[in-house]
Amino acid sequence: MNHPQEATEFLKDAANAKWHDDTLWFVRDKRDKVSKSVPEWEKLRNLASDIKDNVLANLETYLVEFEKNAKANNIHVHWAKDAAEHNQIVLGILNEHRCKAIVKSKSILTEECHLNPFLEKNGVEVVDTDLGERIVQFLNQPPSHIVLPAIHLKKMAISDIFHEKLQTEKGNDDPYYLTQAARKHLREKFLAAKVAITGVNFGVAETGEFVVCTNEGNADMGVHLADVHIACMGIEKIIPKREHLGVFLRLLARSATGQSITNYNSHFRSPSPGKEIHIVLVDNGRTEQLAREKFRNSLKCIRCGACMNTCPIYRRSGGFSYGSTVPGPIGSILSPGIDLQKHSSLPFASTLCGSCSDVCPVKINIHEQLYEWRQEITKAQGTNAKSISMSIANGIFAVPFAYKLSASMMRGALKILPESITYSGLNTWGKQRDLPELPKETFKDWYKKNRK
Amino acid sequence: MPQVNKIGLFIPCYVDQFYPNVAIATLELLEKLGCEVVYPSGQTCCGQPMANAGYERDTVGTAKHFLKTFKDFDYIVAPSGSCVLHVKEHSPSVPGLESEQQVTQHKIYELTEFITDVLKIDSIQGSYPHKVGYHASCHGQRGLRLASASELHETPFNKARQLLQQLEGLEWVELTRKDECCGFGGTFAVTEEALSIQMGKDRLEDHISHDVEILTGGDMSCIMHLQGIASRNKQNIQFKHIAEILNEAIS
Numbered sequence: 001m002n003h004p005q006e007a008t009e010f011l012k013d014a015a016n017a018k019w020h021d022d023t024l025w026f027v028r029d030k031r032d033k034v035s036k037s038v039p040e041w042e043k044l045r046n047l048a049s050d051i052k053d054n055v056l057a058n059l060e061t062y063l064v065e066f067e068k069n070a071k072a073n074n075i076h077v078h079w080a081k082d083a084a085e086h087n088q089i090v091l092g093i094l095n096e097h098r099c100k101a102i103v104k105s106k107s108i109l110t111e112e113c114h115l116n117p118f119l120e121k122n123g124v125e126v127v128d129t130d131l132g133e134r135i136v137q138f139l140n141q142p143p144s145h146i147v148l149p150a151i152h153l154k155k156m157a158i159s160d161i162f163h164e165k166l167q168t169e170k171g172n173d174d175p176y177y178l179t180q181a182a183r184k185h186l187r188e189k190f191l192a193a194k195v196a197i198t199g200v201n202f203g204v205a206e207t208g209e210f211v212v213c214t215n216e217g218n219a220d221m222g223v224h225l226a227d228v229h230i231a232c233m234g235i236e237k238i239i240p241k242r243e244h245l246g247v248f249l250r251l252l253a254r255s256a257t258g259q260s261i262t263n264y265n266s267h268f269r270s271p272s273p274g275k276e277i278h279i280v281l282v283d284n285g286r287t288e289q290l291a292r293e294k295f296r297n298s299l300k301c302i303r304c305g306a307c308m309n310t311c312p313i314y315r316r317s318g319g320f321s322y323g324s325t326v327p328g329p330i331g332s333i334l335s336p337g338i339d340l341q342k343h344s345s346l347p348f349a350s351t352l353c354g355s356c357s358d359v360c361p362v363k364i365n366i367h368e369q370l371y372e373w374r375q376e377i378t379k380a381q382g383t384n385a386k387s388i389s390m391s392i393a394n395g396i397f398a399v400p401f402a403y404k405l406s407a408s409m410m411r412g413a414l415k416i417l418p419e420s421i422t423y424s425g426l427n428t429w430g431k432q433r434d435l436p437e438l439p440k441e442t443f444k445d446w447y448k449k450n451r452k
Numbered sequence: 453m454p455q456v457n458k459i460g461l462f463i464p465c466y467v468d469q470f471y472p473n474v475a476i477a478t479l480e481l482l483e484k485l486g487c488e489v490v491y492p493s494g495q496t497c498c499g500q501p502m503a504n505a506g507y508e509r510d511t512v513g514t515a516k517h518f519l520k521t522f523k524d525f526d527y528i529v530a531p532s533g534s535c536v537l538h539v540k541e542h543s544p545s546v547p548g549l550e551s552e553q554q555v556t557q558h559k560i561y562e563l564t565e566f567i568t569d570v571l572k573i574d575s576i577q578g579s580y581p582h583k584v585g586y587h588a589s590c591h592g593q594r595g596l597r598l599a600s601a602s603e604l605h606e607t608p609f610n611k612a613r614q615l616l617q618q619l620e621g622l623e624w625v626e627l628t629r630k631d632e633c634c635g636f637g638g639t640f641a642v643t644e645e646a647l648s649i650q651m652g653k654d655r656l657e658d659h660i661s662h663d664v665e666i667l668t669g670g671d672m673s674c675i676m677h678l679q680g681i682a683s684r685n686k687q688n689i690q691f692k693h694i695a696e697i698l699n700e701a702i703s
Binding site for chain 1: 470473505593594602606645649652684
């Protein structure tokens with residue numbers, strides 16, 4: 001995956017790229033406004049950050065506490081070291097209940113584990129019940145955004161796919177009409193599913209309960225109609241106490257969509273009589289990331305997506321340009337830890353503008369970690385042409401005379417070369433930008449003449 | 453105003469080469485404000501282009517040279533938030549010079565913050581009857597906190613605006629996206645060329661649609677990028693570093 005190429009492709013449709021940028025900017029702007037309606041906003045961010053730091057420093061203790069309390073609540077607790085184990089555990093539960101069709105509310109973790117294709121290969125029908133996720137599922141696409149999975153699609157594209165899959169009227173892109181059609185379609189799926197899968201936003205160690213946040217109520221709808229609820233949870237989603245939800249729930253929706261609260265914040269504590277709840281606690285590289293001192297606090301992420309909405313790169317290149325389950329700035333610091341080679345262009349898909357770090361509700365220093373990943377990536381890539389030229393550059397800047405010589409050579413060359421060469425493909429700067437006009441003398445020369 | 457004696461003028465390498473007028477304006481401005489300024493001629497680069505490209509470890513020599521060049525000054529002042537941020541936060545540790553490095557990181561200032569925070573100048577007399585759009589370069593904005601960030605819930609402030617708004621006749625133009633990145637980003641401008649250009653065009657559009665006459669800012673790197681695009685597309689807008697405006701207005 002190569003981000004610059006994908007971004008160039010995305011930008012070819014200029015009108016669509018502008019629409020994408022404006023749409024996400026609208027969400028970012030809404031977040032800015034609503035966050036400013038909370039006087040203690042920055043205090044909340046500090047609190048959330050501190051709580052998560054504490055969680056990461058004591059993860060093992062909290063996980064064991066969570067397991068103990070969840071079991072006491074009659075929840076089945078499973079541990080998965082990686083995606084494959086996670087998928088096997090889920091399939092095992094489905095097989096035990098002879099279940100061939102499930103409904104699933106939004107879970108980025110199951111995307112990360114590629115659960116859908118795995119279950120489908122094993123003969124299980126998977127229906128994503130979040131509207132945006134259902135739309136991209138119809139199109140065989142992954143979500144392009146972790147909170148707004150179909151944000152890359154315009155109404156008419158959705159009308160077209162609904163016409164094909166749900167037999168809605170051709171050309172009718174009225175949002176109310178389309179959501180009614182989706183609602184009817186999903187009702188049938190909800191009624192038929194014996195097992196419902198959800199993600200987990202927060203697992204509370206002191207009570208063994210967990211919280212799932214949705215705007216559509218689809219997690220509850222699925223869970224209440226099914227006999228078995230499987231909740232898939234990354235091990236970093238633990239919070240120590242129930243009262244900490246008062247911090248995180250206030251931050252989550254405001255950061256994600258600019259709402260003051262998610263429509264449904266559903267607490268699951270123990271199964272109803274005759275029903276089962278399973279929690280699958282998944283590591284899948286998180287322990288490794290925890291061991292990387294410079295990058296560990298990326299695990300504080302609560303998956304609000306605010307860094308995507310604010311990122312000038314994400315808004316203008318789209319979620320797919322990242323080629324990773326979690327796109328955008330946070331994805332660019334998580335993904336290299338999973339596969340450095342594959343995701344090596346991502347930490348460079350940034351101007352290090354720092355907006356991501358400022359919107360982050362748990363204060364992850366995202367742009368600083370992008371900078372640190374760059375250092376790691378160039379080390380891993382070893383000696384190549386670029387690293388040699390950088391070493392030479394260091395030699396030049398460390399020696400004033402060499403710097404002066406090479407700079408004047410560069411200036412000399414710019415003066416001599418005809419425009420056709422200066423602006424040829426050899427010079428990427430000059431493809432769509434003019435170079436500054438060359439002054440008669442450098443400041444250094446001027447200073448020598450004019451000041452003692 | 454406190455007496456500030458020994459100021460070392462740090463001129464970023466590309467400003468020295470391409471924008472001597474910005475360096476001259478910075479020097480003259482500081483002199484007009486009563487400072488004694490010296491430009492140590494042995495200076496080169498802060499090492500940022502290499503470090504941001506992932507080769508911070510190769511800039512120890514550059515960082516060491518920087519420390520030696522500026523060790524005898526009380527303050528270091530530069531007309532660039534980006535280079536100052538680099539020296540403060542991303543210079544690799546120089547073995548044997550750790551304490552000097554710490555001192556340097558505390559005595560280096562971007563031009564506008566030096567005027568507002570160290571010289572504590574709160575009135576600038578001058579006239580500049582133009583519509584001015586301010587480009588908040590990210591490293592100054594969110595790195596050095598030269599202005600409040602639109603993302604944060606904090607009391608609004610802007611050090612450049614504080615200085616510019618005192619000039620008679622200057623009209624400060626409110627932009628739609630007041631602190632969005634222009635897409636320069638050092639090597640990003642070349643490695644992610646398509647994005648860089650689009651971001652630059654969008655920034656320019658914000659200024660031009662608000663009838664900005666002169667686009668200014670604290671970093672010539674961003675301005676070089678924006679000016680390059682505007683010039684290629686024959687857009688009618690002028691570009692000046694904030695030092696040029698202040699220096700011109702005061703004289």
